Amino acid sequence: MSLHIPFEARYAALPDRFHAQLAPTPVSAPGLIKVNHRLARELGLDPAALESPEGVAMLAGNAVPEGAVPIAQAYAGHQFGGWNPQLGDGRAILLGELRHADGALRDVQLKGSGPTPFSRMGDGRAGLGPVLREYILSEAMHALGVPTTRALAAVTTGERVLREQVLPGAVFTRVASSHLRVGTFQFFAARDDLDALETLCDFARTRHDPEADTALDLLRGVIARQADLIARWMGLGFIHGVMNTDNMTISGETIDYGPCAFMEAYHPDTVYSSIDRHGRYAYRNQPEIAVWNLAQLATALLPLIDADQDRAIEVATEAVHGFADLYQSAWLDVFRAKLGLATAREEDAKLAHGLLRLMAEAGVDFTLAFRGLAEGQEVARKLYAQPEIFDAWARDWRARLAEEGVDAETLTARLTSANPAFIPRNHRVEQAIQAGMAGDFAPFHTLVAVLERPFDDQPEHAAYMAPARPEEAVRETFCGT
């Protein structure tokens, strides 16, 4: 094929046990849903070329660009705490790496592109619903300022996939700083493959921590990025839902939009995922689970950290314990910004927790509660069953703001840039998916466009700010593989 894309084959150049080399499996009738023009340009790609029949053929896995070395990556992981020594890309193919306008490399991966040696019992395919969902959610997260994998494109396959029901098939093109996971390190550690661990560590440092000299530095880098990431999730009421070690990246990007959800009525125990029966990945547990996962990464890296195992354990443990302070400080930064504070005071944590407690008691919508702060006390207080309790909190908040001497205009600007008006509300995502399954992608396109500017007032789209009415509410999400 003549579509020329300058894919590099960095991961493909690693030894054979890192991956399986194979092409995507062609589909019967590729159809374009959407190409992300801006991201395409940032990757040096011509959006019109991607939308041409040749481009769509590539995005559907029907044609591999010249020079690309397509592979499925090997990895392992703990899923809901249970060890699985062999996962790997069961339905994804890495086409290669491209240079982003920011100077760093990005992986370009097709998801839903047919079976691989890692497919186990799966068909290697993806349903249209999960593909639209990942497109909407990952691009929304990006616009909200959260590190995340990105959506370059979504296409239909003209084929059906069999799940609980028969669904239209689709292929998603995911762009990521890399697809290295905690589980990639675990894969080699579990096999006592020190050579591979070292190679992987070098690869990860080159890609994500060029300043890092050692495995311990890499571990510290991952810990810092994850502390920052989870704090950002918490600041948006985001519940990942499946924080298995194969879904935790080395880059610090959010990955896997299977059962995730943005919380509406705030309660820290909230869980959406239908398979998370015990609430392991509930909103409030996310920082602790991150530590658990990072301890698995530390364990995998031990042999590279120090030849003396006791010494290795000691320094790795210390690094993992460092998460708590990093997270606390990132969390405070996030919530101070959400309260419009530009300076740091000891009592700020109490102020933030005080508001969260009121929100939980009244079951207030997480997003509206914070956006409401920008809209004035009259708007904010009405969200609470007992507005006077909010007023009491707001007095302390005002007093704290007064100490900063911030004027009203500056405060509003701070609050609107830290508290989004628009998030991908579950019922809106569901509506876009249902319409898409019936062949109407207009609601999907509208939702994606609204979520590109989550902090802007968009009066014409005010309906997208509203929580679900009881009959629209999505109370459970499904992994949807």
Ligand code: AMP
């Ligand atoms: P995920 O739930 O997407 O994190 O996937 C967990 C593991 O199952 C990964 O190894 C996936 O590649 C694999 N997997 C998920 N769905 C499929 C499928 N339909 N076919 C083959 N492998 C799959």
Ligand code: MG
């Ligand atoms: Mg996954």
